[in-house]
């Protein structure tokens with residue numbers, strides 16, 4: 262469960278989050294959409310305790326991240342897998358070593374078990390045979406899949422994916438979203454996914470939230486969402502060129 266209440270966060274005097282409130286029930290796949298620069302990545306970082314809000318409460322599985330001591334915060338972060346917007350792969354490490362990394366850092370598993378689990382996740386994202394490759398020899402979609410395997414290799418209770426489909430063709434984008442939905446289905450964990458593939462995201466997520474200028478202005482199940490009468494929602498869905506919703 263992730264509960265963000267009235268979050269404000271300013272960078273150099275500019276408001277990135279401006280009264281953001283969002284509740285993500287345990288086990289829900291929550292899709293986040295919104296125009297560039299509206300604060301989606303900041304939301305992701307606040308939700309896993311990487312950025313502290315100036316004002317507001319961040320409660321993750323019962324722990325208040327703003328008030329938590331370092332140990333409590335680390336406990337929560339241990340159970341939180343994050344796929345960053347830019348992949349943030351370790352370029353000097355192989356695909357397999359990238360995926361093994363969280364297991365080595367966060368668990369006490371032996372080497373054999375670490376390897377086995379990482380291999381399993383590499384296979385899950387369809388990259389068997391790529392274990393010894395380095396990230397710079399992969400395509401954008403393949404890199405995204407490595408980042409996804411790495412984010413979920415510890416079976417985190419919370420998985421946060423920040424624009425895992427950015428810059429991908431529609432088919433690859435849909436495959437990545439399906440993979441994330443598959444992980445959610447298998448684990449029953451809480452997942453937040455930001456994506457600019459709006460039709461793709463609406464087709465896999467259980468709930469959707471539209472962000473606008475640092476706050477959530479609409480939240481609900483995708484079907485209700487697409488029937489929203491709100492002007493910003495209609496405009497956004499229209500701009501996203503959905504075959505349904507919007508103005509046409």
Ligand SMILES: Nc1ncnc2c1ncn2[C@@H]1O[C@H](COP(=O)(O)OP(=O)(O)OP(=O)(O)O)[C@@H](O)[C@H]1O
Nearest residue numbers: 272273275276277296297298299300301302303304
């Ligand atoms: N570390 C930072 N330092 C200064 N400004 C920042 C920082 N992080 C975010 N911002 C600003 O906060 C606002 C929200 O940024 P954020 O990255 O959260 O938007 P976004 O919705 O993820 O955008 P995009 O769709 O382009 O990924 C932007 O105006 C951005 O310039």
Ligand SMILES: [Mg+2]
Nearest residue numbers: 301302346424
């Ligand atoms: Mg972003």
